[in-house]
Each structure stands twice: as structure tokens, then as C-alpha cells.
Amino acid sequence: xxxxxxxxxxxxxxxxxxxxxxxxxxxxxxxxxxxxxxxxxxxxxxxxxxxxxxxxxxxxxxxxxxxxxxxxxxxxxxxxxxxxxxxxxxxxxxxxxxxxxxxxxxxxxxxxxxxxxxxxxxxxxxxxxxxxxxxxxxxxxxxxxxxxxxxxxxxxxxxxxxxxxxxxxxxxxxxxxxxxxxxxxxxxxxxxxxxxxxxxxxxxxxxxxxxxxxxxxxxxxxxxxxxxxxxxxxxxxxxxxxxxxxxxxxxxxxxxxxxxxxxxxxxxxxxxxxxxxxxxxxxxxxxxxxxxxxxxxxxxxxxxxxxxxxxxxxxxxxxxxxxxxxxxxxxxxxxxxxxxxxxxxxxxxxxxxxxxxxxxxxxxxxxxxxxxxxxxxxxxxxxxxxxxxxxxxxxxxxxxxxxxxxxxxxxxxxxxxxxxxxxxxxxxxxxxxxxxxxxxxxxxxxxxxxxxxxxxxxxxxxxxxxxxxxxxxxxxxxxxxxxxxxxxxxxxxx
Ligand code: UN1
Numbered sequence: 051x052x053x054x055x056x057x058x059x060x061x062x063x064x065x066x067x068x069x070x071x072x073x074x075x076x077x078x079x080x081x082x083x084x085x086x087x088x089x090x091x092x093x094x095x096x097x098x099x100x101x102x103x104x105x106x107x108x109x110x111x112x113x114x115x116x117x118x119x120x121x122x123x124x125x126x127x128x129x130x131x132x133x134x135x136x137x138x139x140x141x142x143x144x145x146x147x148x149x150x151x152x153x154x155x156x157x158x159x160x161x162x163x164x165x166x167x168x169x170x171x172x173x174x175x176x177x178x179x180x181x182x183x184x185x186x187x188x189x190x191x192x193x194x195x196x197x198x199x200x201x202x203x204x205x206x207x208x209x210x211x212x213x214x215x216x217x218x219x220x221x222x223x224x225x226x227x228x229x230x231x232x233x234x235x236x237x238x239x240x241x242x243x244x245x246x247x248x249x250x251x252x253x254x255x256x257x258x259x260x261x262x263x264x265x266x267x268x269x270x271x272x273x274x275x276x277x278x279x280x281x282x283x284x285x286x287x288x289x290x291x292x293x294x295x296x297x298x299x300x301x302x303x304x305x306x307x308x309x310x311x312x313x314x315x316x317x318x319x320x321x322x323x324x325x326x327x328x329x330x331x332x333x334x335x336x337x338x339x340x341x342x343x344x345x346x347x348x349x350x351x352x353x354x355x356x357x358x359x360x361x362x363x364x365x366x367x368x369x370x371x372x373x374x375x376x377x378x379x380x381x382x383x384x385x386x387x388x389x390x391x392x393x394x395x396x397x398x399x400x401x402x403x404x405x406x407x408x409x410x411x412x413x414x415x416x417x418x419x420x421x422x423x424x425x426x427x428x429x430x431x432x433x434x435x436x437x438x439x440x441x442x443x444x445x446x447x448x449x450x451x452x453x454x455x456x457x458x459x460x461x462x463x464x465x466x467x468x469x470x471x472x473x474x475x476x477x478x479x480x481x482x483x484x485x486x487x488x489x490x491x492x493x494x495x496x497x498x499x500x501x502x503x504x505x506x507x508x509x510x511x512x513x514x515x516x517x518x519x520x521x522x523x524x525x526x527x528x529x530x531x532x533x534x535x536x537x538x539x540x541x542x543x544x
Pocket of ligand 1: 203334495
């Protein structure tokens with residue numbers, strides 16, 4: 051561990067503070083970090099504003115060079131940072147590394163983007179006039195991230211914000227400050243190589259709600275990107291909106307898969323197991339509801355029960371482990387309570403029993419729960435590996451069930467029937483931000499816009515044109531004639 055901290059350049063920052071950091075693997079303390087003094091927040095925000103005044107005038111492709119260097123440094127530190135993600139968030143080794151790869155991918159994307167922050171040219175109705183759109187930097191961007199993707203979600207936001215000309219202030223989850231410190235140290239290496247970036251371009255703040263609140267309330271922080279529960283979003287969203295700031299919200303998901311009669315069940319089983327039990331069910335995109343056609347339900351459930359029974363649960367660092375610990379004991383308690391509620395509504399639970407794993411950690415068997423109906427507990431997001439199974443007869447019924455929850459993040463259908471696949475992704479199909487065909491709901495690539503509707507908050511991050519959320523649009527009308535005609539034919543002669 052000490053070697054790891056040294057390699058990542060956090061040996062000092064990770065010790066001596068008042069905030070204790072526990073590994074979910076065995077509950078042991080792995081570091082002590084210093085929380086940010088709430089009184090320091092105004093100074094920090096002022097520093098970001100100062101950095102903004104400089105950074106917004108650096109040409110975007112040059113800003114991209116900083117992100118390119120960051121991607122290089124991440125490549126060099128991938129093994130170590132991945133190992134720290136495993137230690138601090140409890141992900142299995144491959145998923146810890148995958149998370150760092152996601153950071154590298156978004157850096158590559160953002161570098162290309164730094165030469166493609168395009169605006170439109172628009173035909174003017176007036177002779178000798180031209181209209182265009184220009185995209186300008188916005189100002190400091192706050193990133194409030196969660197424990198489950200402790201570094202990737204920050205990097206989606208930071209890589210885009212930086213090429214768009216915005217400084218970043220990051221408040222990570224209190225459960226995962228070490229990976230945040232390490233990411234900042236790696237970013238520091240890129241900054242050193244870059245040379246002339248302003249102080250305060252990327253800052254890290256740590257602590258509880260009062261730290262987040264300072265960012266949420268400050269009119270000097272125009273963008274607040276927050277990832278977490280819907281409960282958190284209901285607090286953050288209105289506060290940012292009340293000062294006409296721009297919230298980018300990535301909140302809860304309650305993601306479903308429809309399995310149609312023609313589905314390739316071998317593929318479906320693999321997709322289901324990865325998306326329902328991977329990351330111990332702690333992705334916002336984790337599969338939580340399975341809506342299966344009656345004709346294949348029995349066979350599919352039988353195969354899943356078998357696959358679940360073979361899962362290796364335990365130390366996420368060990369070869370072959372597929373299910374690591376939940377983040378903490380409270381999380382396991384919430385899973386057990388949800389299973390009790392499901393049983394009370396007639397659910398049949400397979401698995402779901404706590405297991406020893408590594409002493410001190412919250413290990414539990416993933417649960418498969420056959421439900422007679424989509425009851426209250428099924429409509430809630432329990433951040434744990436619970437997969438509720440329900441049946442359907444017609445596709446309309448399946449789509450209605452899939453859409454009848456408050457959340458709208460990710461969804462998918464397994465079918466070999468073209469009509470069903472197209473209906474699912476049509477205007478009358480899935481109401482989610484992500485709707486896939488013959489792929490599970492989790493593990494999205496960074497190239498697409500990421501986010502969802504309804505209680506998921508409506509924000510979009512990562513790929514496609516999500517960058518527009520980090521810039522302000524300016525409409526420019528340029529008159530190169532010697533006359534001053536008014537639009538809409540209005541006469542106003544003086
Ligand atoms: C999250 O769980 O907050 O699509 C993000 C996925 C990952 C990102 C998940 N690329 O599952």
C-alpha cells in the first residue's frame with residue numbers, strides 16, 4: 051500500500067488528516083485525509099475565476115494539449131491507479147483498470163474535440179448579413195462525484211470542461227478521497243509538462259455537504275455537474291437553478307432488460323450477469339429489472355440461478371473474483387431490507403445471503419428475485435446486486451412496464467426480431483436516455499452522450515455533443531452591407 055501511495059505521489063496527502071478512509075475490502079483504515087475548511091471555499095472559487103480569465107483565452111487546441119498530456123500520464127499510471135480504485139472502491143481488478151481506461155478514452159475524445167468546437171453558420175433573411183453561432187467558455191465547473199465511479203466521472207467532466215476553457219473544482223465522495231488525490235497528482239504531472247497553465251485550473255475539495263453547498267450556491271460557479279442519488283439531485287438541482295446556474299445531473303437509474311421470445315439466450319445470460327452483478331450492482335447503469343416473455347421465462351431463470359451460483363464472491367484483488375464487496379455495511383443492510391420487502395410482496399428470492407468473503411467487508415450473494423408484479427420496492431433504486439424478474443405477454447406490455455418507474459437512465463432489449471428492436475428504440479419505445487439492442491444496459495462507451503430522463507435528472511455528459519453543456523452559445527449577426535434593414539420587415543425611419 052505504501053509503495054502504491056508513493057508511486058501515485060500521494061504518500062503525504064493520504065496520511066495525517068482527520069478524515070478516515072476505509073477499504074471496503076476488509077474495513078481497514080487505508081488513509082487519513084485533510085478535509086477542506088469551509089472558510090477556504092470563497093478563496094478557492096476566486097482562484098478558479100482567476101484561472102478562468104487566463105484559460106478562456108488560450109486557444110482550444112492548446113487546451114487540448116494539456117488533456118493529451120493527462121491521457122499520457124494516465125496511461126503510464128494505469129496499473130497503480132486501477133489498483134487504488136480496487137482498494138478504495140472495492141472493484142475487481144479488471145473493472146478498476148477499466149475505469150482508468152475510461153479516463154484515458156475521454157481524454158482522447160476531448161483532445162479531438164478541442165479542434166471541433168463547431169458553431170453553425172445560418173442564412174440571414176437580410177441582404178448583406180451573415181449569422182453564426184460561437185461557443186465560448188462558461189467559467190468554473192464544479193464536479194460532485196460518487197464513490198462508485200470515483201475517478202472516471204470526474205474525468206468525463208474535467209476533460210470536456212478543460213478543452214471548453216473552464217477550470218474545474220472537484221468534490222469527490224467522502225468514501226473515495228484517495229483515488230481523487232491520486233488523479234490530481236497525475237494531472238499535476240501533465241500540468242508540469244504543459245508549462246504555463248494558470249494556478250487553480252483544477253482544484254480538489256474534500257468534506258461533507260457544506261463543501262458541496264458552497265459550490266452549489268456560488269454564482270461564481272456557473273456549471274454544477276453532480277452524480278449521485280435522486281435525493282441528492284432534488285437538493286442540488288433547484289439550488290443551482292434558483293441562481294440560474296447550469297446543473298448537469300446524473301442521478302439514479304432503474305435499468306431494465308426486455309427478453310423477447312427470439313432472444314439469443316446465451317448472449318442474454320452473459321449480458322445479464324455482467325450488468326446485474328458486475329461492480330456488485332453499484333453502477334448507476336446496473337441491470338435491476340428483467341422483463342421476460344412468459345415463453346422463455348422458466349428456462350432463462352433456471353440458467354441464471356445456475357450462473358449466479360457459480361459466481362466467485364470475495365476479495366476483488368483475487369484472480370477469478372467477479373463480485374467484490376459492497377461499499378459498506380449500511381449498503382448491505384439496505385439490500386437485505388429491500389429483499390425483505392420483496393418477499394413481503396410475494397417475491398421468491400434466489401441468493402441474497404451475506405457471505406464471509408474477507409472479514410470486515412460487506413460481502414453478499416447477488417440476488418435474483420422473481421416478482422409477481424412491479425411493486426414499490428422494484429420501482430426504487432437499491433444500490434446493490436438485486437435483479438427483479440417479471441413476466442410479460444405482449445411487447446407493448448413489456449415497454450409499459452419498463453417505462454413505469456420514476457427513473458429513466460438505461461434500458462435494453464434482447465431480440466432477433468427487427469420489428470421489436472426498432473419499436474423499442476422508437477419514440478413510443480423506451481423512455482430512457484440510453485436504449486440498447488442485444489447489449490446490456492451498463493458499460494457504455496464514452497463516445498455517446500451519457501445520461502437519462504425523469505428522476506435521472508436529464509443531464510448529458512461524456513461523448514457526442516455533451517460538450518455544449520460546458521459552453522455558452524452566442525448568436526452573432528454580422529452586417530457587412532452599407533444599409534440597416536430590420537428583421538421581419540419592420541420600418542422605423544428616423
Ligand atoms: C455510473 O455508474 O455513475 O456505462 C457511471 C457505464 C459506465 C459509467 C457508469 N461507463 O456503466
